[in-house]
Amino acid sequence: MTLAPLRRAGLVVTAALAALLALATPAAAHGADAPDGTDYRAEVTAIGPARPGLTARMVEAGARLELTNRTGRDVEVMGYSGEPYLRIGPGGVYENTRSPATYLNRTIAGDTQLPPEADPAAPPEWRRVADGPSAQWHDQRTLWLESTPPPRVSADPTRQQRIRDWVVPLRAGDQTIEVRGTLDWLPPPDAYPWWVAATLGFLVIGAAGLVPGGTAPGVRALRAVGALLALGGAATVTFTVGRVLDAGAEGVGGVLLGLLGAQVWTLLTGLGAVAAGGYALARRGAADFTLALAGACLTLFAGLGNLAVLSRSVVPVAGPAVLARVTVVLVLASGAGAVAAGVLRLHTAARLARATPPPRRPRLAEERPTLGGGQRRAAVRGSKP
Known part of the structure; x- marks a missing residue:
């Protein structure tokens, strides 16, 4: 990959995130009175x-x-x-x-x-x-x-x-x-250990982007990041269902209506992360870019959007509050780690492309210089003993 495609990839990521933010704003406003957490x-x-x-x-x-x-x-x-x-x-x-x-x-x-x-x-x-x-x-x-x-x-x-x-x-x-x-x-929990766990997870997953992509370890690192991103996406889907249940949804129909309401963009973000993780596991050509894009969306909409869960004692999710905090930490670590790994791999590929000289093309017969009549006679005389 050359530098120009890398710039284009960055523009695409920026445009996609801006569009998702614009589309997600009405959905967030629709459920604005549903707190992200309270004490x-x-x-x-x-x-x-x-x-x-x-x-x-x-x-x-x-x-x-x-x-x-x-x-x-x-x-x-x-x-x-x-x-x-x-x-x-x-x-x-x-x-x-x-x-x-x-x-x-x-x-x-x-x-x-x-x-x-x-x-x-x-x-x-x-x-x-x-x-x-x-x-x-x-x-x-x-x-x-x-x-x-x-x-x-x-x-x-x-x-x-x-x-x-x-x-x-x-x-x-x-x-x-x-x-x-x-x-x-209810006294709020200490958010510091959860932030430490999320940061360590981000560093470990992001470090996979330092492994050269064209090697067997690089392939394994790509698959590992893809698997963890898919796990983060599945955790996002589970978390979203938990929010819908806590909002009073009953039965399959009620849960589906809730998911297609104010929570639809978070749900789509989780499903997109699962798909991007599967894409990376299949070693597709654009897997690095896909990991970075899906990881950014997961971090923004499912991770940063639910930070209050880490520091509030009562969370808007059905089930134990500790499980909700573990889920948010997993989402943050896998999403931000996938962004780091994808960007590092894209940067490494661009740097190698700049450092590798293009292969020399053999000269074709019609490109060889043609000798004139005098030059041919001089060459013949010069070749006689």
Whole structure:
């Protein structure tokens, strides 16, 4: 590879990353209220009095409260002034456009400006917003909305502490029901060991790019980087599925819809890394460039986009938080390592191409000089003894 193709490869990488960033921005904004991690754990502890078919849980790392009503009768969620806010039942989910909670609960910060028609004392005006028996919303009663922790947490942030018990009132006909829960502070983990692990993995994988590409060790190094990149891509897919499950998706159909929603670009990044790793394992001609491009996308969108997992105690992924941190470390190490290895191999190939002189082309018969008549006679006389 000469220097010009190397420059073109760099331009292609830059253009591809810019395009992916532009396309990924709307998807990220769509799920902007789903936190990447938090140190506040909100949990539902009970529904009382219990009713068969009525369940509640926290989703998206505690950012939203989900209520599912399969009782066959409508259940109303009460707003912050005791007004009807949501109605969930056999006919779907309806919101009261006169309730201030309808607008305040659209963001996790609760800072939406109220329209003039918002009046908790006015008769409800119901608007259908969803099918099915479930609704999810940001409920300020379950969240800590301040930018700083409570004073007692600031005094001792290394200890788990109960911030408050909370209640969200419901109404079913003339019966009052309560969703009860807790909000706790969990000390954040030390992110330093995870960063050390990611850095060491990056250095080890990137060092494979120093092995000469045309040798048997170079082929093995290429395959090893490809296998690790494919592993990082598979970890990204697993992590993405875990986020969708934590957001409340149920069943295969629900998971697929979640993957094709706000998480679609992270999913495609993981699948692309798996494909690029397989391409390198097959020793294709452009494997070095493919490794660099796929590794850059994996690092940006699946690694750096989930850094909060390393330093937050509650993560938006189904399963143990430690497993989520191991996954992010693997993604960072394999992605950044593949970038380093691919770029080093491309640079080495370009340097060798510049240092190797082109082979000398044999002169053709028609390119040899032609002697004139006098030159031929002189040459003949000179050849006689």
